[in-house]
Amino acid sequence: MPQNLKLNSNGHNKEFTMKEDLFIVDHNKTLTNEEEYFTMVGLENFVDNNNYAKRTVKDDKTFAQKITRDDGSIKYSIRVDTDGKLYNPINMYDKQVNRNFLDKVCRSSKFRNVNYKIFDFYINFLNSKNLAWLNNAEREAT
Numbered sequence: 001m002p003q004n005l006k007l008n009s010n011g012h013n014k015e016f017t018m019k020e021d022l023f024i025v026d027h028n029k030t031l032t033n034e035e036e037y038f039t040m041v042g043l044e045n046f047v048d049n050n051n052y053a054k055r056t057v058k059d060d061k062t063f064a065q066k067i068t069r070d071d072g073s074i075k076y077s078i079r080v081d082t083d084g085k086l087y088n089p090i091n092m093y094d095k096q097v098n099r100n101f102l103d104k105v106c107r108s109s110k111f112r113n114v115n116y117k118i119f120d121f122y123i124n125f126l127n128s129k130n131l132a133w134l135n136n137a138e139r140e141a142t
Helices: 101-106 116-128 131-141
Strands: 003-009 012-018 033-038 053-055 064-069 074-080 110-114
Touching: 064 116, 074 116, 110 116, 116 131
Parallel strands: none
Antiparallel strands: 003 012, 033 053, 033 064, 064 074, 074 110
């Protein structure tokens, strides 16, 4: 059942029509996300159709993730080290290898949201182990 409202704004009459069923909220609908977990070549559980190394669950060997929401939006995340730099799983001299006790307990690595370009550079690094891709991703991230 439409309702008409008449408002007076600066001496001008304006009429708006509102319908009671204009906004419908479905409280029973649950949102689901499709999550993909990326890893370095050699650590994968499987390889997808695009030849990306992936894990079946998010764990300590997951270095990037892609979350596709029901509404079609996509969120890209990359693991970063305790200093906020993109995580390098192949560097033997990386700070992650020689962490002290406090770093192991309190400052675990986290994931940072990034745009698609940075994500793409980082995924290419994980698949090729070519540090140039990691450098490009870091450069783009700063």
